[in-house]
Amino acid sequence: MNEKLSVRNPRTGKIDCWISPPTPDQIADKCAQMREAQIPWQQAGVERRIEAMQQWKQAILSQKEQLTEALVNDTGRLSESVVEINSLISTIDRWCRVAPELLLEDEKATAIPFIRVQSQQVAYQLVGVISPWNFPLLLSTIDTIPALLAGCAVIVKPSEIAPRFIKPLLETIASVSHLRDVLTFIEGAGDTGAALIEYVDLVCFTGSVSTGQKVGEAAAKLFIPAFLELGGKDPAVVLESADLELATSALLWGSVVNAGQSCLSIERIYIAESIFEKFVDKLTEKAKLLQICYPAIDRGEIGPIIAERQAAIIAEHLRDAVAKGAVVRCGGAVEELAGGLWCRPTVLTQVNHCMKVMTEETFGPIMPVMSFSTIEEAVQLANDTIYGLSAAVFAGSQEEAIALANQIDAGAISINDAGLTAFIHEGEKNSFKFSGMGGSRMGAAAIKRFLRKKAFLNKTQSIPDPWWFKS
Known part of the structure; x- marks a missing residue:
């Protein structure tokens, strides 16, 4: 897995780039480090996470020219590459705007007067994202951004067909002190993605049905959630x-x-x-x-x-x-x-x-x-x-x-x-048939995928419960 992989330029057909996938041990070590960093990231609260995401946005804007050049070399097209970067910026802003309300926790009364329910949302510690080559930047970040704002650490494995954007994007991440320990991108092909699944708590995959089935099966064996957006006709x-x-x-x-x-x-x-x-x-x-x-x-x-x-x-x-x-x-x-x-x-x-x-x-x-x-x-x-x-x-x-x-x-x-x-991100939707499974990546539900709910059932009065055994 640690041998270099060649990358073809879609405009020239020539091999003009090589990538170096991490070994399984390197993936394991990186994931362990990110788990440690996720704890203070979640504890910092959503407002601090928003500050970090806005700093990242500014770093992306400062590297826009380098990112555009990398995406052009990855995909061979210009206008859609510009759209990808602009969409990433707007996606960061949109999630920063709506996340605070969506992450609110509440307390509710129950049918029993002396019992109240307090909710808590607990982020999955480490999310793995495996993304495709057709919109390499956009589809590697569409799940990443809400996961980060939910309080997760995220490790992303983009397609080996279009990996050139990873280097300039990692430079933007490295410039944000509160983000660089909880977000990273790694290079590699299918075997790297398969190895990554072993070390995460939740996986998001976008790609073909055949590969998506393998991802779903691997996640099921590990008893972790898999959100799959697959092919279409x-x-x-x-x-x-x-x-x-x-x-x-x-x-x-x-x-x-x-x-x-x-x-x-x-x-x-x-x-x-x-x-x-x-x-x-x-x-x-x-x-x-x-x-x-x-x-x-x-x-x-x-x-x-x-x-x-x-x-x-x-x-x-x-x-x-x-x-x-x-x-x-x-x-x-x-x-x-x-x-x-x-x-x-x-x-x-x-x-x-x-x-x-x-x-x-x-x-x-x-x-x-x-x-x-x-x-x-x-x-x-x-x-x-x-x-x-x-x-x-x-x-x-x-x-x-x-x-x-x-x-x-x-x-x-x-x-x-x-x-x-x-263009319309408010419409929650699910994939039907073999086009995927799991919660919607659109609308408010998208960020909820990265949270588990805890309920504290609080007894508020020191009185016997009516269903206890009678003394």
Whole structure:
């Protein structure tokens, strides 16, 4: 595990970075140190923790240029890297604003007049976060920030595919005296993540279903909580009454933002028969206008495919679809340009559920479009999946859209829009089916995941209890 790992640059295809995973003994030692540091961190109280988080925010802002450069080298795209850093800053501010109220403890009366209940929230001592490569900074911190404010120490293992941001981020952490002993990031691949689980009290994992199942099984054996946000094959349903101008623009963004490498990406689009051709024409016309960010990184909208193995999956899904009769309206191939792997926005028609592109997670800028004749058929198609992360519904009225959304098995459903979970953090949601398990990482419930509740049952009067044995 302590041998150096090579890292590929997604724009050039070259190996230009090496990382050094810690040994199991080093992980154990670091976790032991963090457990000791967590005790005064929790005892300091939420206001002191907020002060530390605000100091960290300022350190991040001072290192914004270095972080941006690292993220660009990790992912090969610029605009989304800027968004990641800005989102991290706003996430820190948002949790600092709401945490004090959410962490309040109270005392309540009971049905028995001389018994009162006092509550206490006890943070899990050490949280492990294992995060993916598609939004390396954002998804490594989305669980980390509320966990820290809850009073936990947190150790994060980002993906070995996009690890360059770790070094400048660790420099920001090291500059905050009250934070550096309770927060760290470590480099490594799957074996490092597996070793980490052995030493934490709770694990948060974002990634594939297959790896998530292994994480869940390991956590179950250790009897620790696991919060898993896994894959998706998010459907969109567009009814006859929908605004097609709105729907095509929203679904284009929701399908190809970050080159489709997003958990919230729309991967299947179902259109009412009567508007099918009109919808496809509009969507294709708009998709053709988008350009890849090549050769200049600050031009165009579509970045490279970050992970080489993901490019192979996208290419296989396209080959499989065409071989089974799909029609390519635009795009349709993975291209190699100067060593980087790219896929232009792709619209497919004549698709069906015998194709991998309609049933397996593609994670690319691919928009397979299929028609339906009845609401019942639309619901059946949308739910014909092992996944249930999120979805989108477009209709002429809120009532019509909600009536359909009620029948879709997914945790977050955008109404007359797509991918709203990227911006609306108040909506608590759970992942359905194989898309994950555990409490919501959105809304007030997100911080509650990192706390156990204690109840002190206080007898307030020195009198015999009526249920005692009679003397």
